[in-house]
Amino acid sequence: MSQALGYYLDHFGLRERPFALAPDPEFIFWSPEHRGAYAMLDYGLSTRAPITLLTGEIGSGKTTLVHHFIDGLDDEVTIGMISNARPGVNDVLRRVCAALSLDLEKDLDSSDLFAVIQTFLLAQHAIGKRVLLVIDEAQNLNRNALEDLRMLTNINAGRDEVLQLLLVGQPELRTTVRRPDLVQFAQRVAASYHLPRLDPAGTAGYIASRIRHAGGNPGIFSRQAAELIYETTQGTPRLINQLCDLALTYAFAADLKMVKRDVVQQVLNDGVFFGAGGFPDA
CATH class of the missing domain: 3.40.50.300 (P-loop containing nucleotide triphosphate hydrolases)
Incomplete structure (x- = not known):
């Protein structure tokens, strides 16, 4: 584990990365x-x-x-x-x-x-x-x-x-x-x-579930942040993972203990989330 990732996990009290892209049956969300x-x-x-x-x-x-x-x-x-x-x-x-x-x-x-x-x-x-x-x-x-x-x-x-x-x-x-x-x-x-893709409530539940499974506080993401994540990803889990991971990184860099809507918006504004321009082909 890199030093940066170690800081990332420690900052939010996480045992492991909650939004990794590789399929992991242990992180399944039961919508x-x-x-x-x-x-x-x-x-x-x-x-x-x-x-x-x-x-x-x-x-x-x-x-x-x-x-x-x-x-x-x-x-x-x-x-x-x-x-x-x-x-x-x-x-x-x-x-x-x-x-x-x-x-x-x-x-x-x-x-x-x-x-x-x-x-x-x-x-x-x-x-x-x-x-x-x-x-x-x-x-x-x-x-x-x-x-x-x-x-x-x-x-x-x-x-x-x-x-x-x-x-x-x-x-x-x-x-x-x-x-x-x-x-x-x-x-x-x-x-x-x-x-189907997740609905708004399902998206919020999905985010909280993965944070909880990784040992963190499910309230790390605010309700407004989860709403923007849904609006951007349309409830696609793979895209949710990408955007949440970037948002946690931004929040860590800003020494924030909670991911609010403005943090997610900053990720989008900076253009580092490629899913924002449409759904990927693979």
């Missing part, structure tokens, strides 16, 4: 919408839904929620994770194999890859395990890739389906799945949830 999304993930898994969709705007907290969900699963679920999906038929099957830690021979075609995955899935079922494949940034998948994934969900052992998919992505994923040429894929989506 009603996040509880609804979690309940749908749990529903999808427990009912053995072939495909579950979780969508949301960029920076809405999807990845943090999914990691929290995964961390709570027991050893009866084998998890494969593709963190950044890319389009392509062979590519998606190879990435499924990599996510499931399957050894591959060279020069395997799509049918060979499918057979390798099928053998693994049936072997997992035979020892009482089910397999959950999580694909983040799933809006990047093209039609052929989605069709390959659908075919994997058709693998079964008797009446039991042996693979469940959790696709996580931006709102355009829902649009893609609804295309007429993907009707068979859509019919296998048995659970879905769209995670």
Whole structure:
């Protein structure tokens, strides 16, 4: 930890940085919408839904929620994770194999890859395990890739389906799945949830929750400061984190123990918060 960051934390009585950008399941904020999304993930898994969709705007907290969900699963679920999906038929099957830690021979075609995955899935079922494949940034998948994934969900052992998919992505994923040429894929989506941005009250609660979790006083940010943060970020958690972190830095530099609206406004006036000009593309 740098000396400057140490001073930053000491100044506000914090154990750790409350607004780091990396997804951290321990910092999850349980808004009603996040509880609804979690309940749908749990529903999808427990009912053995072939495909579950979780969508949301960029920076809405999807990845943090999914990691929290995964961390709570027991050893009866084998998890494969593709963190950044890319389009392509062979590519998606190879990435499924990599996510499931399957050894591959060279020069395997799509049918060979499918057979390798099928053998693994049936072997997992035979020892009482089910397999959950999580694909983040799933809006990047093209039609052929989605069709390959659908075919994997058709693998079964008797009446039991042996693979469940959790696709996580931006709102355009829902649009893609609804295309007429993907009707068979859509019919296998048995659970879905769209995670919206936070509202003004949710934004204030989110800020207070993260400060509290980091060991600080949740009243560090004034109500007026939280209102301006909402107006600027429109309730997008990733942008809230960026702006709050800068505001805490400014307050520390000014030897202030509370972040008020004028501190946030100064951050905006200085142009150091790039989210102020619109939402980032990544």
